[in-house]
Structure formats: C-alpha cells, structure tokens
Amino acid sequence: MKSILDQSGPVDDVASAKVRLPVARFRDASEASKRVAREIAQLIRQRASENRRCVLGLATGSTPVRVYRELVRMHREENLSFFNVVTFNLDEYFPIKPESPQSYHRFMNENLFNHVDIIRSNVHIPSGTIPLENVSGYCRDYEDLILRSGGIDLQLLGIGRTGHIGFNEPGSTRDTLTRMVRLDSLTRKDAAKDFGDLDRVPLLAITMGVDTIMQSKRIRLLAFGEHKARIVQKALQNRMSSTLPASYLRQHPDMQYLVDGAAASCLPPSIFGTPLQ
Ligand code: F6R
Numbered sequence: 001m002k003s004i005l006d007q008s009g010p011v012d013d014v015a016s017a018k019v020r021l022p023v024a025r026f027r028d029a030s031e032a033s034k035r036v037a038r039e040i041a042q043l044i045r046q047r048a049s050e051n052r053r054c055v056l057g058l059a060t061g062s063t064p065v066r067v068y069r070e071l072v073r074m075h076r077e078e079n080l081s082f083f084n085v086v087t088f089n090l091d092e093y094f095p096i097k098p099e100s101p102q103s104y105h106r107f108m109n110e111n112l113f114n115h116v117d118i119i120r121s122n123v124h125i126p127s128g129t130i131p132l133e134n135v136s137g138y139c140r141d142y143e144d145l146i147l148r149s150g151g152i153d154l155q156l157l158g159i160g161r162t163g164h165i166g167f168n169e170p171g172s173t174r175d176t177l178t179r180m181v182r183l184d185s186l187t188r189k190d191a192a193k194d195f196g197d198l199d200r201v202p203l204l205a206i207t208m209g210v211d212t213i214m215q216s217k218r219i220r221l222l223a224f225g226e227h228k229a230r231i232v233q234k235a236l237q238n239r240m241s242s243t244l245p246a247s248y249l250r251q252h253p254d255m256q257y258l259v260d261g262a263a264a265s266c267l268p269p270s271i272f273g274t275p276l277q
Contacts, residue, residue, distance in 0.1 A: 022250070023236065023257045023271055025264045029224040032258040033066035036156065036220050040071060041080050043154055048084045053122075055086045055146075057155030057213070058112075059166075060104045063222045064156055068112040075116045082118040086149050088142075089125040090157075090166035091207035094135075094180060096128035102194050103128060126178070126206035135206070139178040143212060155216035159223050162186050163231050163244035167207035172245045176209030210245050219255040221246070223263040232259060233266035 026032035040056065047054040058064070074080035089104060098105035105125050113123055124145060130138050146152060157165050162184045168176060169184040183191075183205055192198040213219065223232045235246035236257070249255045264272075 022255055023259065023264075023267065025259055025261060025272055027261070029222075029260050030066055032222060032224070032260060033064075034070050036222065036258060037067045037070035037074065039220070040067070040154060040156075041074050041078075044080065044082065044085055047153075048081065053084045053086050053150065055088070055149050055151065055153045057152040057208070057216055058087050058089050058108065059156050059158050060089065060091075060107045061158045063158035063224060065111055067156065067222070071112065072115040080116075082116040085118055086122040087118070087124060088146055088149075088152060088208070090213075091205050092126040092128045093202040094128045094204040094206050096202060098128070102191075126208075128202075128206070135180050139180070139206065142178045142208075146212065146215075152216035154218045154220065155213055157213070157219060157221040157249075159221060159228060159231055159235065159246050160184075160187050161190060161227065161231055163235055163246045165210070165213055165221070165246045165249065167205040168210050168213075168245040170243045170245065172210050173242045174214070174248050175211050177212055178206065178208050180204055180206050210248055214248065214252055216252075217254065219249060219252050221249065221255070221257050222259075223257065224260045226262040226265065228259075228263040229266040232257065232263050236267065236271065 024032070024035075026035065044054045071080065075082065089108060092104045093102065096103045100106065108123070108125060113120075124142070126142060127138065159165060162169055164170070164172075164184065164187060167181050167183060167187070169181060169187065172181070182203060183201070188198060188201040188203070191201045195201045231246070234244055236250070238244055238247060240247040240250060
C-alpha cells in the first residue's frame with residue numbers, strides 16, 4: 001500500500017495521498033519516532049527560516065526517548081539548531097526535587113536539553129517544589145506563558161494505561177487546564193519501577209489540562225508495545241468521555257497516533273485509512 005508518510009518502514013495507514021489520517025502504524029517504535037523527529041525538525045527549521053520561534057509541547061516517560069535521541073543526532077550531525085525553540089513540558093510529579101532521579105526536569109535534561117543548543121530560559125517544566133498555597137497561581141501563570149509564547153505548535157504525547165494524556169487521569173474533563181492532580185493507582189503502579197517502591201511514588205502531580213493540550217496546533221501521540229494496545233483501541237473507538245481523557249483527542253483537527261504493530265494489535269484493520277469521526 002502507498003504511503004504519504006515518506007518513511008522507510010512499512011506502514012498501512014494510507015488510503016489517500018491527500019488526507020492526513022489519524023492512525024499510522026509503523027514497523028517499530030524506532031521508525032515511528034524517527035518520523036515524528038523529522039516532523040519536529042522540519043517545523044523548527046521552517047520557523048527559523050521565517051525568524052520565528054517554534055513552540056513544542058514535550059512529554060516524558062519511556063515512549064518519547066527515541067524521538068529525543070533522534071533530535072540530538074540531528075543536532076550533532078545535521079546542524080539542527082534549537083536556538084529558536086521554546087518548550088513546555090506536560091507534567092511533573094509533586095512534590096519532587098528537580099535533581100531527583102525520577103524528576104521530569106532531570107529526564108528532560110538527560111535526554112534532550114543537555115545535548116542541544118536550546119536557550120535555557122526557553123525551557124518550561126512544571127515545578128515539583130512550589131509551596132502548596134502557590135500552586136493554583138503557578139498553574140495559571142503556566143497557562144499564561146503558553147499563550148504569551150504564541151501557543152504550542154506541536155504537542156508530543158504518550159498515553160498511560162489509564163487513558164491519561166499528561167497526567168489527566170480518568171475524571172479529567174475536556175475543559176481542564178494546568179492544575180494539581182491526584183495520580184491514578186494504576187499510574188502509580190506503573191511508576192513504581194522507577195521509584196523502586198510503590199510507596200515512594202508521589203500521590204500528586206502538576207499537569208497541563210486536556211484543554212491546554214487540545215489548544216495545541218498539532219498533536220502527535222506515540223504508543224508502543226502490547227501493554228498499550230487495549231487503551232489505544234479504547235481511546236480511538238470508545239465513546240468520548242472524561243473516563244478516558246485521551247478519547248477527546250479525536251476532536252482535534254490535526255491529531256495523529258503513531259503506533260507500532262503491538263500497540264495497534266487491538267485495532268480493526270479498517271481503522272487504518274479511515275478518518276475517525
Ligand atoms: C509523561 C506523560 C504521561 C506518559 C504516559 C506514558 O510526561 O505525560 O502521560 O506519556 O504515562 O508513559 P510511558 O511512555 O512511560 O509509557
């Protein structure tokens with residue numbers, strides 16, 4: 001089958017060369033990650049050529065690691081500069097110190113920021129150390145900063161087994177903005193391997209809201225592995241509702257899922273190449 005996605009790996013998502021379809025299945029996580037990294041690089045370069053900034057919404061976790069690796073490679077080998085890039089991360093545990101091994105500050109530094117020429121003041125990650133009484137003002141300021149930077153051009157997402165995007169756990173409504181949330185027990189269980197023990201996983205986090213994410217101009221959600229297959233299928237096919245926050249993404253005009261074969265294994269073949277309603 002022909003592909004609009006201009007990539008080396010086989011993909012069977014495409015019925016028409018003109019329509020951008022929401023689910024693309026790739027040979028493996030590496031192919032999908034390279035595809036997204038290329039799209040991000042193109043956007044950064046296009047904006048640089050127009051003397052404009054490129055605002056990226058970034059995710060952490062195991063899913064986007066290969067994307068960051070590819071972007072670092074492009075910076076080193078293909079002169080991709082991050083000089084015009086502004087970033088907003090989705091979330092951070094609370095409370096957590098930025099130097100803690102599990103902190104998303106540390107994750108981003110180790111996986112991306114320490115290896116590229118981004119201007120540090122252009123990097124924004126929710127803080128895990130602000131006093132509780134300042135959290136709501138802090139979250140409003142985070143939203144403001146996103147707006148004042150011109151809005152997120154491209155938001156990178158993973159998906160949790162609860163159906164969360166960012167840390168918008170089941171119960172997060174379509175209109176939610178950046179705020180403090182309580183982590184779902186399944187999310188904490190999944191994080192226990194990073195913290196060494198379930199009891200050490202924070203109960204809370206600060207996350208962009210569903211609406212914050214939906215305001216991004218483009219959304220690219222990556223999902224890899226068999227453990228994501230059920231939730232990907234539900235997010236794409238179940239009724240849209242706050243019990244499955246990722247389901248809201250179907251309302252977005254420029255959203256795409258990029259999945260490997262394992263994460264796609266519960267999807268009906270007809271979904272590839274059929275724009276979702
Ligand atoms: C991380 C985030 C989360 C993860 C999700 C998947 O910043 O916002 O929504 O994307 O929990 O995590 P992994 O990629 O580790 O499976």
